[in-house]
Amino acid sequence: MSSAGERARWRAPAAALAVATIAILAAPGPARGAGAGPPSGEGIELRAAAPQGSGAFGRWRIDRFGLPAYEYGLDERVDPRAAQPEIGGETANWSQVGNDAIVANAFNHGYTQLFSQARLYQWTNRYDPDSRHYAGGYGYLRLADGRTASTLYLDQPPGADLRREFGVGYARKRMRFGGISVSETTTAPFGDQPALVDEVRIRNLSRKPRRLTWWEYWDVNPVDATTDTNRGLGVPGYSAARRTLSVDQAPNALDGDPLSIFLAAVDTRVAGYEADTEAFFGAGDRALPAAVAADRASGATAPASVEATPGRAMFATRTPLALRPGRAVTLRFVYGVAHRDRIERVVDAASRGESTWADSSRSWASWVPRADLGRRLAWLARELAWDAYMVRSSSVYEETCGHHVITQGGYYQYGLGRQIAFRDPLQHMLPMVYADPELAREVLRYSFEQQTADTGAIAYGVDPMCVPAQLGTSNDMDFWLLLSLSEYVLATRDREFLDQRLAYRAGPAGAGSGTVWDHVKLAVRHQETAFAPGPSGNYLMGTEGDWSDFATSFLPATESVLVTAQLAYAYPVLAEVAELRGDDAFAAHLRALGRRNLERTRAEWTGRGWYARGYLGSEQVGRGAIYLEPQPWAMLAGAPDAERSAALVANIERYLQGRGAPPQLGGPTRIGTSQSPARNDPDVTETDVTGGVGDNNALFVGGAWYSLNGPLAWALGELDGTVPGAARKAFDELRRNTLHAHAEAFPEHWIGILHVDDACNSFYATHPDRCGIELLLDLGETNGQITHQPAWSLFAILRLAGIEPGRRGYEFAPSLPRKRFALHLPRVGIEVEPGRMRGYVRTESASRLRLRLDPPTEGRLRRVRVRLDGRPVERPTRRGGAVTVEARPGADRLVEWALRYR
Numbered sequence: 001m002s003s004a005g006e007r008a009r010w011r012a013p014a015a016a017l018a019v020a021t022i023a024i025l026a027a028p029g030p031a032r033g034a035g036a037g038p039p040s041g042e043g044i045e046l047r048a049a050a051p052q053g054s055g056a057f058g059r060w061r062i063d064r065f066g067l068p069a070y071e072y073g074l075d076e077r078v079d080p081r082a083a084q085p086e087i088g089g090e091t092a093n094w095s096q097v098g099n100d101a102i103v104a105n106a107f108n109h110g111y112t113q114l115f116s117q118a119r120l121y122q123w124t125n126r127y128d129p130d131s132r133h134y135a136g137g138y139g140y141l142r143l144a145d146g147r148t149a150s151t152l153y154l155d156q157p158p159g160a161d162l163r164r165e166f167g168v169g170y171a172r173k174r175m176r177f178g179g180i181s182v183s184e185t186t187t188a189p190f191g192d193q194p195a196l197v198d199e200v201r202i203r204n205l206s207r208k209p210r211r212l213t214w215w216e217y218w219d220v221n222p223v224d225a226t227t228d229t230n231r232g233l234g235v236p237g238y239s240a241a242r243r244t245l246s247v248d249q250a251p252n253a254l255d256g257d258p259l260s261i262f263l264a265a266v267d268t269r270v271a272g273y274e275a276d277t278e279a280f281f282g283a284g285d286r287a288l289p290a291a292v293a294a295d296r297a298s299g300a301t302a303p304a305s306v307e308a309t310p311g312r313a314m315f316a317t318r319t320p321l322a323l324r325p326g327r328a329v330t331l332r333f334v335y336g337v338a339h340r341d342r343i344e345r346v347v348d349a350a351s352r353g354e355s356t357w358a359d360s361s362r363s364w365a366s367w368v369p370r371a372d373l374g375r376r377l378a379w380l381a382r383e384l385a386w387d388a389y390m391v392r393s394s395s396v397y398e399e400t401c402g403h404h405v406i407t408q409g410g411y412y413q414y415g416l417g418r419q420i421a422f423r424d425p426l427q428h429m430l431p432m433v434y435a436d437p438e439l440a441r442e443v444l445r446y447s448f449e450q451q452t453a454d455t456g457a458i459a460y461g462v463d464p465m466c467v468p469a470q471l472g473t474s475n476d477m478d479f480w481l482l483l484s485l486s487e488y489v490l491a492t493r494d495r496e497f498l499d500q501r502l503a504y505r506a507g508p509a510g511a512g513s514g515t516v517w518d519h520v521k522l523a524v525r526h527q528e529t530a531f532a533p534g535p536s537g538n539y540l541m542g543t544e545g546d547w548s549d550f551a552t553s554f555l556p557a558t559e560s561v562l563v564t565a566q567l568a569y570a571y572p573v574l575a576e577v578a579e580l581r582g583d584d585a586f587a588a589h590l591r592a593l594g595r596r597n598l599e600r601t602r603a604e605w606t607g608r609g610w611y612a613r614g615y616l617g618s619e620q621v622g623r624g625a626i627y628l629e630p631q632p633w634a635m636l637a638g639a640p641d642a643e644r645s646a647a648l649v650a651n652i653e654r655y656l657q658g659r660g661a662p663p664q665l666g667g668p669t670r671i672g673t674s675q676s677p678a679r680n681d682p683d684v685t686e687t688d689v690t691g692g693v694g695d696n697n698a699l700f701v702g703g704a705w706y707s708l709n710g711p712l713a714w715a716l717g718e719l720d721g722t723v724p725g726a727a728r729k730a731f732d733e734l735r736r737n738t739l740h741a742h743a744e745a746f747p748e749h750w751i752g753i754l755h756v757d758d759a760c761n762s763f764y765a766t767h768p769d770r771c772g773i774e775l776l777l778d779l780g781e782t783n784g785q786i787t788h789q790p791a792w793s794l795f796a797i798l799r800l801a802g803i804e805p806g807r808r809g810y811e812f813a814p815s816l817p818r819k820r821f822a823l824h825l826p827r828v829g830i831e832v833e834p835g836r837m838r839g840y841v842r843t844e845s846a847s848r849l850r851l852r853l854d855p856p857t858e859g860r861l862r863r864v865r866v867r868l869d870g871r872p873v874e875r876p877t878r879r880g881g882a883v884t885v886e887a888r889p890g891a892d893r894l895v896e897w898a899l900r901y902r
Contacts, residue, residue: 044370044822046385050378053740055747056081057093060382065361067368068386069167070095070754072108077154081748082108086772086783092127093750095166096785097196098393099188099360100404100439102337104196105414105785106171108164110152112137112186114196116337117396117407120254120464121226121417124261124337125219129286131310132277136218136335137186139200140292141177144211148288149177151184155287166754168364168389170357179206189350190363192397195336197356202321203328213320215292218263218335220313222249226417226464231258232307236275236315238299243270245315246343252307254465260340263315266332266351272297274316291316332356364389369435369794372822379740384797386739387790388435390755391428394787395439401466403446404439406432410757410786411776418469420461422450422477423547426484427707428787431794433491434803434825437844440488445502447481448519453504453512456519456526460544468505472544478527479566485520486573489580490805491827494844498581517581520574527567528593536615537600539563547629547707554689554700557614557621561604562630565611568597568637576807594637601639604630609647611639613699624686625698626655628675628708635715645723649716653729655681658763669763670745672704672737673712678764693773694761703759703773709737710792714799720815727800727815734796737789745769751784758786797823801830802854809850810841813882832856838898846890853899854882865900 048062056074063069076082076091083089097104097112106112107127113135114124127135138151149160151173156162165172170187183201198218204210222231232250239246243265249258274280274291279300282290291297297318305311319331334347353359368388371381395406398419406428407413412420419425429443450458450468458477459468489497498517505511514522531539538559545551546560571594578587604612606623611634613622622630631648634640640648653659655677658667665678676692676699677684684698693703716723716730723729735741742752742760746769751757760771772783801823802814814821814832822831830839837855853866861881866873868887877884889895 044372044381044824046370046382047375047378050382052379053383053738053743053753055743055749055753057750057753060379062382063167063361065168065358065365067168067361067365068382068389069165072164072166074108076108082750084750084783085767086751086770086774086777087781094784095171095754096390096393096409097169097171097186097188098395099169099190100192100392100395101194101397102188102196103393103396103407103409104186104188106137106166106186107135109154110138110150110162110164110173111135112171112196114335114337115225115414116194116259117419117464118194118337118399119257119259120224120231121413121419122231123221123223123225126221126223128221128310131221132281133219133221133310133314134217134286135221136315137171137196137198138173139184139217140215140289141175141180141182141202142213142215142292142295143178143180146293147178148292149175150287151175151182152286157287167361168368168386169360169393176205179204180210180212181205185357187357187360188393189356190360191349193336193346193350194338194397195334195346195350197350198333198335199355199357200331200333201328202323202331204323204325207325209325210323211321212323213295213318214331216263216265216317216319216331216333218315218333220247220261220315221310222261224417225414228417229308230305230310233302233305233311233313235304236301236313238273238275238301242344242347243268243317244343244347245273245275245317246340247275247313248340250304250307257339259337260343261337262335262343262347263317264334264343264347265317265319266334266347268331268333269319270317271320272299272318274298274300275313276300276302277312277314278302280314280316330355367435367826369823369825371797371824373818374820380735380738383738383740384794387793388431390785390790391431391787391794392436392439394428394785395442398446398462398466401446401449401462403449404442405446406439406443406787406791408758408787410784411772411779411782412786414782415776415779418461418463420469420471421474421549422447422458422461423474423480424787426480428791429484430487431791431798433488434798434827435794437488437492437494437827440484441497444485444488444497444516445500447484448502448516450505451519451522451526452506453514455530456522457530458526459505473530473542474544474546474549475527475531475539475542475560476546476563476566478523479563479570481523482520482574483566483570485516486570486577487805489577490573490807492844493580493847493849495581495847496845498577517583521586524574524590524593531563533564533600534559534615535618536620537564537603538615539567541614548701551614551700554691555614555616555621556688557616559615561601561612561614561622562633564597564604565601565630565633565637565639568594568601568639569633571597580807598637598639601630601634601637605640605644609644609651611648622686625677625684626651627699628652628656628673628712632708632711632715636711636718642722645719649719649723649726649729652712655684665764666768667763669704669736670768671741671760671763672706672709673733674702674704674762674764675699675708676702676762678762680764693759694765694767694770696764696766697762702762704762705759706737706756706786706788706792707758709733710788710796713737713796717800717815727817730800730815731817734793734800738793739789742771755785756789757783758788798825798828803828803830809848809852809886811852811854812837812839813852813854814856835902836898836900838896840894840896841889842892842894843889844892846888848886849889849895850884850886851895851897852882852884853897855899855901857881857901861901863902867898869896
């Protein structure tokens, strides 16, 4: 492997690079060639025996489609381990079921709640037992003798055997009762349909013919997540021709064109329906509704309801069946939310094919990234596939904004009903650049259109109906916009995107539109004027702070070293985009800004061996205690030399990981690195306000944050060859921020097994197993499923695998401490073994693509053989431990490369 200095020269401006390169113009040919790995989902299978990280609640496995699935086996009705202490002992544990348009929460109890952001941010069927709204997504099996069992786990009767599974894009329940088996699979069909498909396969296990009835139940209880109020409803209706129940939501002051909620039976007989909770449940209860007990459907419809009052609407259909011994039948239902004139199209698209579950799973299996890190790390390969699913399935379509966005999820989405903060989707999209570039483009479009035309001001976030969430200003929003745009353009070579016209958000100067490049320049101008460096030379804090919300008040601070370090890294990278576009003057301006910020960052080195956090007037903040926030970005920007890098890494380990710390602090950490040292650490000489995530924090905000530790793992990997053991330390940081790490450390804690919050308590806290921000847990009454953990795990593994784009092309310089590994994504991949590297890349344009291949070896390569698309490359350029070649890939064409070396 080349030195850090040689790797830095790879990213240097053209004028500073004097390396001759042999240009190999790959002739047109098929997308696949000999000698390189296949794209994503092909060639690498997840190992079935990888249950590590399952915790006490069930067991990870690999399903029939080769995808991760979790068998939930804990009986939450009697087992105290099901209780979640962060939300008052609630036992409703859930997994995400989603696609590109909607998300749903499938619960261990057996019901599923559907969430839409198309217009208002809302549930369509929120569980509310006090008003007899039980969400649905389950059904009732009624036998001829009157015995009845539902697939709601809470109500399973004696003699019923009900098993639950959460998979990629689906939730599944399997029940045996009275000689009948029921397999019910609720799927968010792969793609962009705003619906769930419930497939119910019923088999007669007995030796005699059986008559029975299946009642499909989905509730209608639309709740605005932002205001926590019920939406008004019209009177439900039924179309016999389409076997579809539907109800319109009532318009209100914010949403004048609301969506309709519907349930359609597809190729399934319907012999009656109920659309009124009073008629359906009657004198019965959730376990045995009156209509099911009588096995009669009245066809009753609920009266209209007004806003802020729970209505009575619901959907249930009755399907009588006669099954011969051993025979089975599959029923299919589509439940969703759409404009009335689109319901038929949604139903048809969502139910295309013989099995939505199978078709959707095959699509996911062909898309999810695949990794092979060896048998001992089979759990990590499984988790990376799950991570990719979690990120993509967190996307939703916002009709008023006109784009998809990858939500932050959790209490921000479901509890507060807001798309906050602006910076978060821009982080989530980073790995999607390599897995789903159109989704990455959508997030960029969504984000650029939040700029005002006059100043480029960006609101803190977005509220329903694309209304700006004005919660104060933050001085890092432009940074994330520019960083993500740079990653996308450099990775895809999609220069045409820079010429697309995007609207501005209406402001004092009106709206209008500009090219993406206009938006980029506006973002730089806004950063350099609205938050221009203050007296200390660092960027002024926003009224809200920087990455750390409330930092302005709680640190307190008036200037941010964090943002100075971030832009010391981001401006030179954006300059490469400018050079790729041919805007050399703007590139020079960006490089000058980057040099200024780098010099300022270097000047913030404290006497104790880390970079300061900021300033309060002329007083430096972060001199007597280390804040994690600026450290990774200072490393990435190249601020510390080798000596300072070693000191900085040692201090991160001592104070933020608890390595070599006094034993009473409870270290070392078993999960991610802490943002703050412990308040009772005897060597900490600076503290600020109390509070934040967990307790015993010396500094605000405390806790271990995935959006801080992802960049830390990446930055540590960049120090490979500079700091002894840096590659191992980087990989260790990545592993400690996995779900597996939390589940192994705290197996009886649900959050941290299938998903997790944005932060967990630090190692020194009273309850190091707990996760989440207490204020938001209380306000939102929900936890888990924040998108930072899976997004940053994916992006960090990409960087540690050595995949990094630049103006000229790609560098493949792995720093993973593995002799053999493989990582395949739809747009890029790499495989490494002793004496050999190979991989592929797919870009969006036909511009020349330079590949710098830097294998994990020490010293100069003595002998190399390189192939591009299966053809040998004569006399490739060699410099130190790296080889450089060029290809002309063609638009959306795979370029494959292979390197053998000694």
